[in-house]
Amino acid sequence: MDSVRTEIAQIIDALETGKYKRVRKRLRHMHPAKIASLIETLDDALRLSVWQQVDAAHEGRILAHLTPELARQLHSESGESISTEEEAAAASEAHHASTQMREVREALALGKLKRVGKILHAMHPAKVAGLLESLPPKERVDAWSMVETDRAGKVLSYLHDESCASLAMEMDPEDLVIAVRRLDLDDLVDLIQALPEEVGRQVLQATDERHREKLVSMLSYPEDSAGGLMNTDHISVRPDVKVQTVLGYLRLLKTLPVQTDKLMVADRKGVYQGALRLSTLVTVQPERRVADIMDTEIPAIPVDMPDDEVARLFQDLDLLSAPVVDAQNNLIGRITVDDVVDQIRESSERAMMNMAGLDQEADIFAPVLTSSRRRAVWLGINLVTAFLAAWVIGLFQTTLERVVALAVLMPIVASMGGIAGSQTLTLVIRGMALGQVAGGNARALLSKEMGIAALNGVVWAVVVAGLAVAWFGDWQIGGVIGAAILINLLFAALAGLIVPLVLDRMGIDPALAGGVILTTVTDVIGFFAFLGLATVVL
Amino acid sequence: MDSVRTEIAQIIDALETGKYKRVRKRLRHMHPAKIASLIETLDDALRLSVWQQVDAAHEGRILAHLTPELARQLHSESGESISTEEEAAAASEAHHASTQMREVREALALGKLKRVGKILHAMHPAKVAGLLESLPPKERVDAWSMVETDRAGKVLSYLHDESCASLAMEMDPEDLVIAVRRLDLDDLVDLIQALPEEVGRQVLQATDERHREKLVSMLSYPEDSAGGLMNTDHISVRPDVKVQTVLGYLRLLKTLPVQTDKLMVADRKGVYQGALRLSTLVTVQPERRVADIMDTEIPAIPVDMPDDEVARLFQDLDLLSAPVVDAQNNLIGRITVDDVVDQIRESSERAMMNMAGLDQEADIFAPVLTSSRRRAVWLGINLVTAFLAAWVIGLFQTTLERVVALAVLMPIVASMGGIAGSQTLTLVIRGMALGQVAGGNARALLSKEMGIAALNGVVWAVVVAGLAVAWFGDWQIGGVIGAAILINLLFAALAGLIVPLVLDRMGIDPALAGGVILTTVTDVIGFFAFLGLATVVL
Structure with a gap:
């Protein structure tokens, strides 16, 4: 009985401080009957709060353990908050941002966190990030708690530094580690740089060894250099192989990293030779050699090139991606245009904010x-x-x-x-x-x-x-x-x-x-x- | 003798008004002996001006017809202005913009137009455009005259509207038509919109019929809509064919349009179905059907979507290109990320300029x-x-x-x-x-x-x-x-x-x-x- 009381006390505590994820985690491991008795001991407000955190699939089994009156009450509550298929379809449509935000705020005000979760689930992570930043602190934390852990990393990568750090700190450290596990390395680098040092180090320690080494080396480049924009997910081939060999190799890989428009060509020692566009690869005869069809005009970007120069280069040459090399011309990564686009947007934002003496990474709802x-x-x-x-x-x-x-x-x-x-x-x-x-x-x-x-x-x-x-x-x-x-x-x-x-x-x-x-x-x-x-x- | 005199008068006239292209054109059709006699009749300043316009390959034959003294003088002039291989190499290196500009201005001040042409030739059209815009009007026109006609179109497409229009007007109409012939349709549309109406119509009339129809339809979309960013060079395939058929088709095409990262999939009636990424195409088995491997999540952009929404979409979804459809969901073109990057840069520039009540398309050296x-x-x-x-x-x-x-x-x-x-x-x-x-x-x-x-x-x-x-x-x-x-x-x-x-x-x-x-x-x-x-x- 004591342990139950402690458990209830912990759940109430978590509810009151808005740690909904923790509540959900605990509920997931409790027996439906136990949850039912917990719900019965709570007052109306907390009862609804707990109910919002119950997994939809388990609702029925919990209801069975409740008094009929209470069951009816909670069931009608669900009826409203669990979206029917039409509602989900409506939410997934390209709603205007302000409509979505209004819906989220209404649902937050009513404590209908499940509905919030549904709406957020139907949105692109970038849109979720924008929406979170438009919410005042208290509501932001509530909404954040409803973002699934495995999508949270992607959302974090779209946030400005300050709000990113504060929301990352809201998560349990182990959840944070899980959330960022599937991020691209370059996004992960940005995230670690945005986090407080201690937390950043934890995240770094938790990544697997193979990645950690790459991460450490990427973290060593200044944020505003080519190294800071670089990713290491390029695919490189040898200049002396034939197209059919390359095609065979790619079919073995089954998928290519996102934003792959070209393969990099490097010799045995890793020295950059040129790039092989996919659009060339699919138009040439299979027996051609890579060295004969690769593009040697694509400039290799030195890892220490300032990021605004990189942006100008991409813009002038209409590049989709470009190789990054070290001082010995060794191929060490690639920069893709999506990161350049972000850089351009950020630097123009920075210019505008700086003119008014503001910091562009600052949270619009900072204290x-x-x-x-x-x-x-x-x-x-x-x-x-x-x-x-x-x-x-x-x-x-x-x-x-x-x-x-x-x-x-x-x-x-x-x-x-x-x-x-x-x-x-x-x-x-x-x-x-x-x-x-x-x-x-x-x-x-x-x-x-x-x-x-x-x-x-x-x-x-x-x-x-x-x-x-x-x-x-x-x-x-x-x-x-x-x-x-x-x-x-x-x-x-x-x-x-x-x-x-x-x-x-x-x-x-x-x-x-x-x-x-x-x-x-x-x-x-x-x-x-x-x-x-x-x-x-x- | 009279026709010679008229010809000389015309050349002198063209020289004095800075129409160097016209001078070069005339010289190209004259016999070396005739040019030599022309040079002999001119005073020192005009003589050097003409010499700057002589094709390097013909210099020897002209020198042979001149008095030894004059030949020596002009030859030494050439020795300085005709760049040796080292010089060309130096010019082609990634020079700092301000160095190049200083060199160009020095050369312009000394009337060494050949040297200007050499420097410009070694530069990317975008850089040439930037350099031209940084020159005061008189020097700008001189430098412009040294840009090869077949590169002039590309340079024009990188200029801001106002300087673009004024430099286009400097060209003979027939040269302008030649210059823009090889531009991408979307660049051509922008150019026509920047030109005075009359000239724009001339350019439009001069394009071949097949393109003209497309151009007219592209010109009908507002500049600040998806239609204004759109190009019509996409490659589309049917959903019911196999990968090997697609690959065979692409090999027949030999080359793909620049910035092709995906093929569009449309049915028999032209209705958009999805997109087939090249990165998928090279990793799947040849017997798969397009319909099974195409990506249906890539949003089709309505042709009337405002351009800032398009930019946000590209940014949020990290797109490299996206299909554009009309109201009936018919595939009518595609937007590529390079144009989106330009749009983003321009809109941030516009915001900054507007805050001071300035027009971003205005020429920094407007009268x-x-x-x-x-x-x-x-x-x-x-x-x-x-x-x-x-x-x-x-x-x-x-x-x-x-x-x-x-x-x-x-x-x-x-x-x-x-x-x-x-x-x-x-x-x-x-x-x-x-x-x-x-x-x-x-x-x-x-x-x-x-x-x-x-x-x-x-x-x-x-x-x-x-x-x-x-x-x-x-x-x-x-x-x-x-x-x-x-x-x-x-x-x-x-x-x-x-x-x-x-x-x-x-x-x-x-x-x-x-x-x-x-x-x-x-x-x-x-x-x-x-x-x-x-x-x-x-």
Whole structure:
């Protein structure tokens, strides 16, 4: 009786902390009668929670042990939550993401975890990952508990680092090991890198020896290099064999690794020779030799090539996969285009997030305190620049006291400069990414940008001056603000071009710091030009 | 003699307007002796220009007709410009883009067009396109003239719309037609769409009839749909044939279209049935039937699916290619991952450029007047919002006259709000793109963002208040600015969340208009809260 009580206490404990997987695991090993008596001892809320964790196949046998009333109640509960075939079909259809999410949230709110499990089961792991990330923490953990262990690894590989780590930590370590067992090695490497060190090491230790060695070597490459994108599942053949031999070998293998569009050709010593496209393999005569039909133009990617260069190479040459070699030109792996696509998407995401001082791997539902602390850094930097601008204004307090209209108009000067400068900045940053800005065309670009600034400066100087005169009825104020706008637009163009070039030379990502520096320049120059001129003229 | 004179006049004319292709074409049909006499009649500068256009193979025969002195001079010129084998090898190596560009610019400056041609010849068309876009207009046209006609089409397909159109217009129409003849249909469609209508029609008319029909139907699909990404070069087989029959058929074809990783399976009527991966084809026994080994899980993409959905599908399912079907499920084409990669890159580029009010297809070296006019739109919109903020400040002129310190400090309030708001905005825009923000989690997100705003608001309110007190020695000013910052950060979070959601519902791209609206809100609220509170308190 004592052990039963302990068991019940443990199950209740697991229920209350949302460890539904643990509940299911325990229930699976209990006798139906025992589960029935457990259910009878629980209050209504917990009773339904337990019922949601019961395997559908065992429901009948448990119901048989319950009082008729309770059995009816739980059975009607199931009737609703166990999806009929139509429902499953509906769930498997390409639902709009937001509909699925609404359904999941409704089911979560009602505690209908089985229904959640059904919906998630019908979704692609990538979609499950997206859905999980769109749920607030508590609901996310509940939904996560309903993802089957053998699909959990794949889902983890689609999550951003932060949510990946937190959900992996929710799992029992042994489940985590089982979940990731069938992942591709490159996904597994990414996962281990996302996990806290201790857990990552556990996962690594649990993989079988043959894989572990490969994993360790893959983990040794920087995440942002070809080695970090590489997988080791390539199939390699010798250059001196015949096509029919290759075909025979492939039929023995029965299946090829996913994303195989070509075989790699390496000599006896493992030195890369070329690649044999499957599309060539199926069109040539069986008696041809590999060496004669292989493609030697496919570039072997050095394992230390930066990942953005790899992405550009794939893009320029329309590659589906490419061999990776070490410094001795030994074939050590391949990169497939799906990982390159992820890299491209991630790097553009990173650029956008960095511009606002955010981390792209951060969880959208990270705890308030964590998020606040992260964002505070950027606000702090901005505060310094804002005080710098304020200090410039402070230099002209006596002028401002005399002509209060200046205080009203001064933000206009700063803001026009900021917009014009950010246009140049964006153009240059993109140009640098595309290689359009490089190797001594900065001067040509500068003269073009200064031309635009001069033209727009004059136009908007006249417009703003006109509006200022109309507002304050003072020709001199009009003249001062017009001149200040022209000056600020010229400096904005200059800064928009020079700031990213200098940052790049200093090894700082211009997308990260460019915007803040630029607006500091345009604020300071704007206020200084406007208030300075006013002090002289008025 | 007259015809010679006309010919010379025409060549000089073509030289002076930079139509080097025309020069080369004419020279190719002239007798070496005639060219020699032409060269002798020209002044030094034009003489070297013509010499640069002479085919290397004919140089010897022309030199033989020249005076020894002139021959020596031109020969030494060639010695420098005709690259030896080492030089060609060096050029073909993976040079850093900026080095190549510098070399090209140097060669252009010296008028050594042959050298330019050599360098360009050794580069991949994508790289040539990038290099051309990094050159100012005049040099770009010169370099363009040295791209071989049969490579020009491929280069055009890698250019952004605006530079593509302008360089295509540089070519003689008949050359353009030749240049694009060997392009893939999907690239040709993009090119025709980028060209001015009249020229596009010419190109279309010039393609052979069989292709023209396909082209017209492909042109009928919107650029941003699956139809716009589609190509019609798929190979389709019947479900009821055997593998050995398929293999025999493929060997008859001799080559498969590039990017073929799978064959499409369609029935007699053309209805899509499934896909047969090459990797399956090479691993199964030859007597298996296609219907039994084809993959029916690969989703057929409806021709009207938006391109960003196509991209997401490719990404989620790691596809290399996918079939495209019409409303009756008839197989009409396929989409390959290389075009999806381009789409992903372009859409992220577009998002970044749009945020600064720029057009991503615009030429970085567009004429100053054109660029100015485009950018003026954004500056004009900003001016309206800046005047709105100024108007709010204007409401409090009497307060500002009394306490000039307010004028000094007010930009700080607005700027902190702008930064905090843009962080929320960026997070939400990205979340919407990833499907993380959808279907009723806005409330959960709002409470999280408001929590962060409250926390950071209090922290920075205290910091700024302390600094303001230290600066102006006035406790009340400190209190006012602190309160204003807290208020503005709360409204910033609110606006950062609501603005993109509302814009999205209105069908406006939040990345395009979100930033401007947000900073307008934070400026107006910031100035109003700060100066309003000051009016009440001080």
